[in-house]
Amino acid sequence: MTVREYADYVIEGNDITKEDALLLAEADIDELAFEADRLRKHFCGSTFDMCTIINAKSGKCSENCKYCAQSSHYTTKAEEYPLLSVSDIVSEATHNEKQGVLRFSIVTSGKKLSGPEVDSVCESVRAIKKDAGIEVCASNGLLDEAQFRKLKDAGVTRIHNNLETSRKNFPNICTTHTYDDKIEAVKAAMRAGLNVCSGGIIGMGETMEDRIDMILDIRGLGIRSVPVNILNPISGTPYEKLERISYEDVIRTVAVFRFANPKASIRMAGGRGLLPDKGKRAFVSGANAAISGDMLTTAGITVDNDIKMVTELGYEVKLDYE
Secondary structure, eight states: OOHHHHHHHHHTTOOOOHHHHHHHHTSOHHHHHHHHHHHHHHHHTTEEEEEEEEEEEBSOBSOOOTTOTTBTTSOOOOOOBOOOOHHHHHHHHHHHHHTTOOEEEEEEOSSBOOHHHHHHHHHHHHHHHHHOOOEEEEEOBSOOHHHHHHHHHHTEEEEEOOOBSOTTTHHHHOSSSOHHHHHHHHHHHHHTTOEEEOOEEEOSSOOHHHHHHHHHHHHHTTOOEEEEEEOOOOTTSTTTTOOOOOHHHHHHHHHHHHHHSTTSEEEEOTTGGGSTTTTTTGGGTTOOEEEOBOOSSSOOBOHHHHHHHHHHTTOEEOOSOO
């Protein structure tokens, strides 16, 4: 089939296979991007879901993820501090809401939060919901179902937990927890009644097949918010000398992800600031969401600039779903 025929096939309600995705990844990039954007318009319209994050607990992570500046296994310049106070988190949430952001995520370092830390995050969430109308998400590691239920009861609507890469490639990235640990946390959050945001990082030496395997697992889990992070090699980590992937590689990945998971919010996340146009080309190639503002340990793009860019592209900044 041609790229257009594949797009029509997806519009008719069919799922592409791994073999289909591998073929699409080799297609003419302009045609691939155009048809991916056509799929985005068909399934998602002009909705652009924009979120911001707060690095609410930083550094001293026990895990050895090779890309991460916050791992205690590596020596980097990342800040180290315990869980922020309720007032600090609420202040940041209300500030973001005033800027026009509709979704705010409380992100913490470490394999998982302790019980008292979960209780503190819940207190922050309740305070945010009392003082602001912004949706609250959380990224707090490999929690169990009971802890996820606490977060949901406090007012969290979405949990973030990236698969990061394919099952096959995961042991090359991290050995202190497993791909199945990730999957179980995602399923536990879903059992608790939470929506899930899960994607990965591209540019860690993985193959396109690895990326496709990951997005197909994400599709199989029913996940409809998919962050696409581009590795920003951090000094002191094992990946500090990796060459950055090309923008064309980013576009191909985004477009194939749209074909594979057509109803999802494909969310440009960490590393977008490295792109020459800050992701503008990706937003007409299948992507329709972004993390704005600063990332966890690196600078990002201002909310005002992002809103201006996507509005000029014909998007309306609003929630994809709660």
